[in-house]
Amino acid sequence: MSASDSTPPPLALIGSTGMLGQALLAAASRHGLAMEGIARRRATHCCDVTDRQALFALLEKLAPGVIINAAAQTSLDACERDPGAAYLINAKLAADLATYCAASGARLVQISTDQFFTGDGRALHDEGARVHLLNEYARTKFAGEIFAQQATGTLIVRTNLVGLRGWPGQPTFVEWALNALRERAPMTLFEDFHTSSIDVDSFADILLALITTGTSGLLNVAARDTASKAEFITGLARRLQLSLDNAHSGSVRSLAGAPRAESLGLDVARAERLLQRALPTTEEVLTRIVARIRETT
Secondary structure, three states: OOOHHHOOOOEEEEOOOOHHHHHHHHHHHHOOOOEEEEEOOOOOEEOOOOOHHHHHHHHHHHOOOEEEEOOOOOOHHHHHHOHHHHHHHHHHHHHHHHHHHHHHOOEEEEEOOOOOOOOOOOOOEOOOOOOOOOOHHHHHHHHHHHHHOOOOOOEEEEOOEEOOOOOOOOOOHHHHHHHHHHHOOOEEEEOOOEEOOEEHHHHHHHHHHHHHOOOOEEEEOOOOOOEEHHHHHHHHHHHHOOOOOOEEEEOHHHOOOOOOOOEEOEOOHHHHHHHOOOOOOHHHHHHHHHHHHHHHO
């Protein structure tokens, strides 16, 4: 057997230019893993991932051992305006990838969401908790979970990611909050919107560890506690010594547009058992986010 014959197949990353995609490419490089990035534009491999024939042809060429699906339409309002388009990227893509994986033997990793829970404040929801599908984003992402399960050995990860992306005019939550704080812009701090947000760089390292060990099934990977959006932004401002003089408290229910789930805490006990270590707290996530901000400024 030649050295090339023993080289493991690459990982294929769909959605490689997004916040998670960028973090996963960087993490794969750190860990010496071959990863091929796929996206519509500005990727190593450019492809309309909703075009099943074109996507399958590309995957046949790359012959990956694992396919990570990090592509999604994450705008709640965009999903409400065009549920058909949301279905194509959030649900049908997962179905297509499950079909490909079932035929090729590749493993599928489906990145899901925490937008399934409402009405119970800071509660932490485990993988068996009942879901509440309040909007098209939640409905299409949950359908994606169901479709992804049709391939043997699929890993489905529910999470809430925070971090930097660097897309001009399209800030992430952290980028929006940072800009508002720096510009002393008026902002509403939601006291009743709770998440278990994890920084995207930590998540990328954890996900690669789970893939390497062959973990499958439904798994929560997030911070081990919950915080309101108000608490998260307050913690960010305190660490960066930025003023909150123009901020005021409010309710997420005051937002127009798509109805929103707001009790998004995730119980990560199963992930901690599998990894044999504690996942980060919100305070630790904030510390890592601030360190990342300082690296880029």
